[in-house]
Amino acid sequence: MPWKEGYTTSDEKTLADRDITWPNAHQCAFVLVIDLSVASRPEGITPSDLKTASGQFGTQVGIRGLLEVLQRFDVTATFAVPAVMAELYPETMGAILKGGHEIAANGFKHEDVSQLGKEEEQARIEAATESLTRITGLRPIGWYSLPRQRDPFAVGTVSPNTIELLIEAGYGYMGNGLADDIPYYWVADTDAPRALLTLPYYYHFDDQFFLMFPPPGLGSGLENPKPFLTNCMQEFDAQHRRGRYFSMVLHPHIIGFGHRMRILETILTHIQTASGVWNPTAAQCVQYWQRQYPADTALHLEPSIWKDYPGSLS
Numbered sequence: 001m002p003w004k005e006g007y008t009t010s011d012e013k014t015l016a017d018r019d020i021t022w023p024n025a026h027q028c029a030f031v032l033v034i035d036l037s038v039a040s041r042p043e044g045i046t047p048s049d050l051k052t053a054s055g056q057f058g059t060q061v062g063i064r065g066l067l068e069v070l071q072r073f074d075v076t077a078t079f080a081v082p083a084v085m086a087e088l089y090p091e092t093m094g095a096i097l098k099g100g101h102e103i104a105a106n107g108f109k110h111e112d113v114s115q116l117g118k119e120e121e122q123a124r125i126e127a128a129t130e131s132l133t134r135i136t137g138l139r140p141i142g143w144y145s146l147p148r149q150r151d152p153f154a155v156g157t158v159s160p161n162t163i164e165l166l167i168e169a170g171y172g173y174m175g176n177g178l179a180d181d182i183p184y185y186w187v188a189d190t191d192a193p194r195a196l197l198t199l200p201y202y203y204h205f206d207d208q209f210f211l212m213f214p215p216p217g218l219g220s221g222l223e224n225p226k227p228f229l230t231n232c233m234q235e236f237d238a239q240h241r242r243g244r245y246f247s248m249v250l251h252p253h254i255i256g257f258g259h260r261m262r263i264l265e266t267i268l269t270h271i272q273t274a275s276g277v278w279n280p281t282a283a284q285c286v287q288y289w290q291r292q293y294p295a296d297t298a299l300h301l302e303p304s305i306w307k308d309y310p311g312s313l314s
Contacts, residue, residue, distance in 0.1 A: 009163075009186045009198075010179040013300050015293070017242045020182065023288055027276030028240045031199065031247040031285055032077040033144070033175065034066065034101075035208075036085050036092075037110040038253055040149045042157070044111030045084050054253045059085075062256020063092055067099055069261060073268045078282040080106035080144035080175060083131035090135050097136060102281035104142035104175060105132055113145065114157045122165050129169060141283040144175035146249065147203065154203035163188040163196050173286040176201030182245045183289045185299050195295050197286050204231050205248040207255050229263045233270050240274050245285075 022029055038055040039045045049055050070077055079096050081103050086093050096103055107113065108124040108131075116124070125143075133139045143166050145156045156176045163186050166174060174186055177198035185195035203209050210228035232248050239246040248267075255264055271277055280288070 009177065010184050014180050014184070015182060017244065020243050021292065022243075022276075022278050024278075025276070026278035027274070028243055029245045029278045029280065029285055030236070030271055031245070031280065031282050032070075032075060033146075033247060033249045033282065034077050034079045035106065035144070035146050035249055035251050036063070036079050036081045037106055037146070037148075037251070039082070039110040042112035042115075042148065042151065044107065044109035044148075045082055050088070058251065058253025058256060059089060059092070062252030062254075063095075065256050065261055066250070066252050067095060069264060069268070070101070071099060073265075073272065075268060076100055076102075076279050076281055078102040078104055078142065078175070080104050080142075080146060081132065082106045082108065082110040083128035084109045086132050086135045093136050097138075102142070102283050103132065103136050103138065103140060104144055104282060105129065105140040105171075106144040106146060110146070110148065112148075112151070112157045113162060114159045116159060118159075118161045118165070121159055121161055122169075125165055125169050139170075141172040142175050142199075142286070143171045143173070146176055146201070147206070147208075149208055154206070154209055156201065164194070167194055167196050171196065172290075173282065174198040175282060178202070181239070183285065183293075185295050187299070187301070190301055193295075193299060193301055195299060197290060197295075199282055199285070200245060200247060201249065205235060205246075207248075207250050207260075211254045211260055225260055225263050229266060232267050236267075236271055236274075240277065 037045060038049045038058055040049060079101055093103060105128050108128040113121050129140060145158050147154050147156045155178055163174065167188060174196050177186055177200060181200050183197055183199055186198040187193055187195045207228055211225050236246045255261065
């Protein structure tokens with residue numbers, strides 16, 4: 001049995017700090033991801049989600065404020081967009097592209113695909129791809145499966161078929177993976193091998209897990225946005241010092257309030273005071289990484305040390 005099969009999604013061999021290089025001698029990479037979704041449950045976006053005060057705030061106020069801040073700071077972002085959001089808000093898609101940002105797919109309606117059959121998941125990938133291509137005029141290069149607030153785990157969801165289906169659909173990268181803190185190859189088939197470049201995600205740098213409290217309508221007083229500020233700034237400092245990769249995920253309906261936007265401005269100011277920070281879109285980062293660290297030389301799929309025995313977990 002190959003090393004990877006059934007145990008991990010990567011070859012578990014990261015790059016040492018000294019072996020990582022970025023374009024034009026930059027010190028580190030900073031990729032900003034905007035999750036343009038209001039989904040809170042595994043079924044994805046519903047009409048009731050869009051009718052909530054939070055949903056309307058994000059699509060009408062939060063997104064405008066966020067685009068203004070990005071323009072003012074000259075920051076490039078990747079917007080992870082469910083297809084239904086593109087269908088409902090085509091003018092927002094135009095504003096995103098006009099700002100020089102990337103639009104990637106975030107599911108058909110930001111649903112949990114782990115419970116879907118292979119044919120149904122494939123149909124939704126095709127529908128999302130067609131929708132985003134038609135509305136934006138650009139075929140999406142990246143695919144995200146970001147977590148929702150009410151997911152049981154704060155990691156996002158994929159099925160056993162997702163990566164293989166994305167490769168077949170022609171996607172260039174998966175936007176959220178957990179196996180490394182730099183881009184890595186998610187191996188779908190160890191025999192071929194077939195792999196999809198994947199970008200790191202970690203919920204400690206996702207605003208919804210710090211700023212979603214109290215839930216709408218409940219005055220619990222739990223909200224304290226400062227830990228999000230601290231986490232992002234300290235992680236950026238660590239990754240910048242080591243010459244690696246830093247990313248954070250924001251939601252217009254969450255970060256878009258004035259006092260929270262001040263926190264974003266503080267983070268961006270901190271990042272821009274550092275030297276040698278490369279701020280590509282996710283697609284630009286992927287394009288560079290595939291040239292610099294191609295899968296055929298970066299992947300090291302060694303024979304398995306695991307052996308199957310009767311009653312073993314494998």
